Structures are given as C-alpha cells and as structure tokens.
Amino acid sequence: MSKKEKSSEDSTKKMGFDSTTKLASLFGWTRTLGFSSHHVFGGFAAAVAVFFLAATFISCSENPGKRDLKRLNAANDRTGDSLSEDELIDYEANPLLLGDQTSVSWLRAEQFSRSIAASLDMAEESLCLELDQFQCLSQVFLGILGGNNPETSGIYNSVSEPTLLTSVGVERFARKACQNRVEKDQNVATKFFPVDLSEKSLSEEDAKKVVEFLFEKVLSRPASLQEVELFASLAEEKATSANGSSSAVSSEDFAAAVCIGLISSTEFLFY
C-alpha cells in the first residue's frame, strides 16, 4: 500500500468507517420504516447523512484521534486486524488528520456555501432554496450555520460554536445542493458527473467512478481503496418498496447520497 493510500485510509478510519456493516444496517433501518419506492432515495440519503453527522459532531466533542483509534482497534480485535505499534505511530503522526491539528475551525455559513458551490460547480444561489423561493443560506439557516445578519435581524455577532440545530441546517443544505446538482446534470449538455445518471441502475465500475470523482471534488483528495470499496458496495443494496418489489439503487440516488455523505462529513465541515 502506498503512503498516499495509507494516509487516505487513515483519514477514513478517523471519520468512523471502521465497519461496512454500520452503513448497511442504517440502510436496512430505512427499509423497516416502510419507505415507498419514491422515498427510497430519502431513506438512503438520510441514512448516510445521519451517519456522517453523528460522526462529525460526536468526534468534535473529544479527541477524535484517540477515540476512533480505540474504537477501531476494539472492532479490529474481533477480526484480528488491530493496528500494530508501528502503524499506530504512523497513524498519530499524520499531520493532516483533523483530530491531530493544534486547532480546528468550523466551516461557517458563507464558507460552507462557497465551498459547496465550488465543489459541485454550481452558482451559490442555485444550491438550495426552501419552498422554491427562500435562499437556504441568507434567509433560512444563516444563524445556525454560523453566520449573522446585522441589517435586518440586528444580530451583530455570529454564534461561537455549532448549535443544536446546526446539524439540521447542514443536512438540509447538503441534501438540497446534492439533489440540485444531480438534477441539473440531467438537463445540461456538459455533464458534471463522470457517468450517465439517467441509468436506472449503476454498474460497480461506474459506482467507483462516482465515488472517486466526488472525493476529489468535495474533499479535495483521492479516495482510498477502502473508501471506494465501501461506498461502491452501497450501490449493490436493494431497496424494497411498500408493495414488496425490489429495485437497485439508481445512479442519481447513489450520486446524490455519496455527495450528501461527503459534504456532511467531519472532514468537510471542519478545517
């Protein structure tokens, strides 16, 4: 394994991807709630987003490095894959792991919106509209995303740290932006995604292309082999509708869900 791959893999571990079964079970949870077929995307996206958001905000409350490493080793002990002492040192020495930085900042409102717009190659104003008319950033979630509006709200200072509602705003914004990106791709000649999203089902190869592409666009780094495998495996999941029929996850649902997962990850939300 190359050093780059090792580094990326470590980042993956940091984010909490120590078991593929977690994502799979989350996806299963959405099915047990009886989502109909047109809600499959919602459940799928919600599962990924919930997972990432939980990892994000829990990891900020304590030293993420130590916590995840401990959990990682506890999980790997069962399979005999614990990190060796050498690997442990390498893991902690990686200077680009968020939990090992001397200080960490929150990607606030305007930075959050601009970063998503740049990542998804979209204009900021077209990222997210609530009720098709209110700008998510300036008119709906500004305060909880860490911004402030002095002129009409008289709020001269932004909140100093994420609030209880921040995760709601982040999830909503990410979901709308990713959905809009996927929909836009259906209507423009020059496609953003490297695969045709009009396909009902997604080949494993195309799923991997989407994952690799979105990692570079959103997290600005290559995905590790483990990350690619993990995400691509989600495309194999079958969604069951209320009438009992099964269908594969569609290309656009898959692309949007991976996008939401990455945008709502610790690695994206903090710097």
Next chain:
Amino acid sequence: MGRFVDITTVKASPSAAPHFCVSKVSPDCIATSFFHAKSGSVPIFIAWFLSLSLSVFLSTTSLAAPSFVGEFCNANSESATCKAGPIECSYCHMSPPALNDYGQDFKESLEAQPGYDPTSREQFFGAAMIVVSGLDSDGDGFSNEEELELITSPSVADQPTGTNPPPGNAFKRSDELLFLRVSAAICGKKASFQQIQKFKQSANKASALNQHIDQCLQSDFWLKQALKRLADPKIRPLKSIGIDGTIVLADYNWDYNLFVHALSEERDARELLLADYHVDGSGKKVTGPIGFQLIPRVGQIGGEGPEIVIGTGQPLQANKRAGMLTTQWFLMSNTMFSEMPRVTAAQAYRAYLGKDISLSEGLHPVVGEPQDPDVTAPSCAACHSTLDPLSYPFTRYQGIVTDIGVLTNRAGTYDPNRSNYPETGELNGNEFKDLRAFAEWAANSEGFEKTMTSMFWEYFYSEQPKTPEQTALFEKARIAFKSKNYSANALIKTLVLSDLFGGAK
C-alpha cells in the same frame, strides 16, 4: 485629574445642566431625567425613552467602589497583578454591586476582622488579605495568592495554568495544513484538489504559501464578507433607517467602506480613527464634505413615491473628522437626540479600545465628575465619573437634528455651540481638547492594538487566548501589528503562520 477617587465624595457642579441618565437604571436617575425633560417636548421625550431603553439593555445598577481598586493595590503593591496596571471591577464583582466568589470571600474576611469598622476599612485590609490569599475562591487548584502572581482571575476556574496545555514541541507546523486552513479561513472556500496538487509540487512552499495568503487577503470573500462581518458590532447597522430603508437617516455603507479600506492592503489601521476622508463604493478616497445624495428609486411607503430621505453622504468638514467615530451613521445612530452623547462615547470605547462600560470595564473615575446632577448618586457615579468626561469630546457633533435643520442633512455635522458641557474630555489621566485629540490618543494606545488583535484572533481561533502559548502568540501578533505600521495584514499573517494555526502532531 485622573487619579482614583471615592465616588461617594464626588460633588456635582451646581451649574451643570440637567440631562438624561443614559447609562443608569437607578430609580433616582430615571425620575430625575424624566422630570427634567421639557414639558411637551416630543423629541426630548423620545430621547429619554430611547435612552432609558438603551440603559435597560446595556447596563445594570452599579455600586462599585473604585476606591477599593486603590486600596486593594496598596495592600498588594508588589503583586504581579497590581504591577500590570489597575485591576478591573470584575476582579471582585460579577456586575457591581453583585460580588463574585472572590469578592464574597474578601468581604467576609474583611467583616470577620475583630473590631471591623466600615468607615476605616483600609485599616483592616492587610489582615483580611492574609486570610483571603490562602483561599481558592474559584476552586481551580490555584490559591488566590497564586492567581495574584499569575495575573489570572481568582473567581474564574478556567485559567490557563490550570488547563495543562500540551507541550509546545508536540506540534510541528505543516505548510500543507496551513495552505488548506488559509484557503477556508481567508479565501472563504476549501482548496480544490488541483490547488493542493499544485501547492504540493511547488519548489518553495513558504513562498507559495505567502503568495496564497496575499491572494486570499485580496479575495472577494475577505473584502466583501469577512471584514464586513467583523465590522458589524462596531457599526451596528439597521436596514430600516439605512440607505435601503424606508426612512433614510444615514448611509452606513460609508462606514463599511472605510473599515475595509483601513484594514486591507497593508494600510495603517489607525485610519479607522484618524481618517479625514471617506471611501466610496469603488474603493476610491473622497475628501471634503459629501453632500445630500438623492436616491432615484421608487420608495417603499405604501408602494408609491420616494422614501423619506433625511440624511445621506458625509456632511462633516474634513478637519473635524475622526474616521469611524464621526461618520454620519455612527453619530446619528448613537447620539440620536442626546446633548450628552454617552452611548456614542461608550460605543467608541467598546468598539475600538475594547472596554465595555456597561460591563464595568475600563472605569477610571475623574475628580469632579460627573457634572450632571442627575447622575451623582453613588450608583450612577460609579460609571458616569468615567463615562461623562469621555463623552464631552462628542458633544459638539450633531446626532438627529430636531429642528428645521433636519431637512438640511445636518446629522453628523460639527456645531461648537451644540452643548453647554465642556468639549475637553479625559480618560485615565489623559486630557483631550476635542474628539480629534481623543482619536489620536486612542489610535496610538495599547488598547487599540489589543482590540484589533483580539478581533482577528477571535476570527481565526473562535475564542480568546487562554493557554500560555496562545497568550504568547497574541502578544507577538500585537507587536507585529504595531511594528509593521499597524498593518492588519501583518497582524493576520502573524496569527496564521504559526504552530497554533498550522501545527499538527
């Protein structure tokens, strides 16, 4: 003038004109100010009402005794805390007269002394101090005596020495990490994959990083978003009476323009307080008065006709200007109808010298003050003996004009006959013949350096420095700011090109 006094001995000047208790909520102050308002004078009543509203919002009844400050440091003259300068009221108070844990311990120790007599309390200070020094009022593991030497608060547990910061050599600066963090913090968006690859391939990473910071400091995000948000609590805009509002009283875009101008492109940030010019929307300097500006657009009242425009431009003559302190918006929105512009002075003190009088910060009582008989009660004078002499230099600048002048764009202009109060002011032993002199002193004070450093520190680190490493970097940035001609960019570079911002294990 300028020494500490016991405010209970301060006498009011019999010739002082009646005025409003802007910063007090004691019943005496409120009653007096109401009855001093001219009967039937609507503007004055409105001013009284607005002032009262502000006072309720901004302050609390104060019974702080500044003489304690002197007595305390007389008894502890060799301590590091007293050598560092006068202690703040917050050393013993939450908000005067309410005592914090340390203040309560001290009071109890004082009153427990055999034969204690409050009229000669200074005689019992030494004995009480010995008792309280051995206590740990905030329970953080450091005795009150130790905290006196550490220059930390004995009533707040989260002190730097108690937090066991990681050893400084545990972290190493990473140029790559700095590149990523600078992109998000100053450019306003995360670095792209291509940008990172290019940076990784650069032969001279330090140079590439510097270039990147310079580019980010010129970015739209930094100039049109980040700096403006830092200006919000200093300008305190309100759309409904701003240039896009229904009734236009002043245009605060001039304030934002000047703020951004002074804090960008290696300019001298002291221009915030010293500029005798303004900056238009395109970034060009405009000297001389800027007259009434008509706004050619359909107004918003009932959807028809033009809005009511009372003030726009910058009508003040250049030789009376003091940067952000004399913009039409600052004077109009803070002074409003008041002859004694206490809110204006308090906001200037808070925004540019970092002292909030409503929190009992930066109190330096002046002998013979306050002159206003409405505020000589001890509960009022505790703050007014500092605030009023600080307000005098602002008294000649118009707020909202209540006569026919309202139609001639006079808000923010200078009128030597506007007030019966003296124009000469004072703060902490420094006398100022007018507002320009105050601004000159303030712009060159350590308080201004610390306020600017603190503003940017909070932007990059979210909270004020706590650990010794953070405090050292804060001081380094402050010194860099001063030594590099008060360049905000130099300050910012010192803050981010550090192990604390770009360090990793």
